[in-house]
Amino acid sequence: MEFAPKxxxxxxxxxxxxFHALQDVNIKIPAQNITAMIGPSGCGKSTLLRCFNRMNDLxxxxxxxxxxIIDEHDILKPEADLISIRRKVGMVFQxxxxxxxxxxxxxxxxxxxxxxxxxxxEVMEAIEHGLExxxxxxxxxxxxxxxxxxxxxxxxxxxxxxRVLILKPEIILLDxxxxxxxxxxxxxxxxxxxxxxHEYTLVIVTHNMQQAARVSDYTGFMYLGKLIxxxxxxxxxxxxxxxxxxxxxxxxxx
Ligand SMILES: Nc1ncnc2c1ncn2[C@@H]1O[C@H](COP(=O)(O)OP(=O)(O)OP(=O)(O)O)[C@@H](O)[C@H]1O
Ligand SMILES: [Mg+2]
Numbered sequence: 004m005e006f007a008p009k010x011x012x013x014x015x016x017x018x019x020x021x022f023h024a025l026q027d028v029n030i031k032i033p034a035q036n037i038t039a040m041i042g043p044s045g046c047g048k049s050t051l052l053r054c055f056n057r058m059n060d061l062x063x064x065x066x067x068x069x070x071x072i073i074d075e076h077d078i079l080k081p082e083a084d085l086i087s088i089r090r091k092v093g094m095v096f097q098x099x100x101x102x103x104x105x106x107x108x109x110x111x112x113x114x115x116x117x118x119x120x121x122x123x124x125e126v127m128e129a130i131e132h133g134l135e136x137x138x139x140x141x142x143x144x145x146x147x148x149x150x151x152x153x154x155x156x157x158x159x160x161x162x163x164x165x166r167v168l169i170l171k172p173e174i175i176l177l178d179x180x181x182x183x184x185x186x187x188x189x190x191x192x193x194x195x196x197x198x199x200x201h202e203y204t205l206v207i208v209t210h211n212m213q214q215a216a217r218v219s220d221y222t223g224f225m226y227l228g229k230l231i232x233x234x235x236x237x238x239x240x241x242x243x244x245x246x247x248x249x250x251x252x253x254x255x256x257x
Contacts, residue, residue, distance in 0.1 A: 015028040024047050032221070038206060079107060101163060104153075110162070136168050161192070164195065175206075177206070177208070221235060231245050
């Protein structure tokens with residue numbers, strides 16, 4: 004596989020107290036593609052994803068060793084700037100985590116935290132652009148003062164993606180972003196991801212193997228804290244190199 008990785012881990016190990024949750028993970032994630040992480044529950048997918056923007060720092064008794072290189076900089080180095088890492092590497096969660104605020108203020112929230120854009124018309128322009136990007140502008144442009152909680156789950160998840168986009172990230176991490184959605188909304192979000200990949204590097208954790216096969220360009224299979232296999236999605240699904248991968252994708256465990 005020949006490409007310059009956007010994210011690369013080198014001998015990455017993570018312990019939660021005594022528990023060795025990530026074991027010597029070496030992965031290279033290509034830019035402007037969708038990479039899916041699959042594997043049975045508890046194998047470390049979310050843990051790995053959280054490493055990419057150092058969200059695991061927020062969890063007590065966590066020890067990380069190895070390297071996580073994004074654009075040639077090791078984000079584990081003491082001099083790494085956490086605020087700028089979290090702006091550059093945005094995250095979308097399983098349940099849309101909209102705040103009990105207006106749609107407008109949900110979007111403005113991150114801009115404030117990151118001290119980006121103070122002028123009203125610049126903020127408005129960024130909000131319009133963000134909503135436009137996720138296909139919500141036409142529906143919501145006259146409702147920006149309404150509570151975000153009045154939106155459907157799919158709209159809320161799009162809003163969460165817009166809230167990340169507005170901060171001009173380069174990488175978007177999505178941890179089971181469709182698992183709270185119905186099948187039709189799921190397919191719509193997948194369409195959105197296909198559009199976004201032209202500009203962003205996307206890493207999606209999913210339990211839904213069909214989703215990984217449909218939407219991703221590359222797939223990593225994890226098992227018990229180890230990255231067992233990583234490759235082109237088509238190859239991983241049709242001709243896996245490892246027996247464990249084959250067993251998992253053919254539904255023999257997990
Ligand atoms: N804060 C924590 N403290 C201790 N152990 C944890 C913590 N978070 C996760 N773990 C353990 O680390 C392992 C990996 O968890 P992780 O959430 O990364 O798995 P996952 O692959 O995302 O699972 P799922 O598919 O269920 O979301 C699990 O055994 C889990 O119990
Ligand atoms: Mg998880």
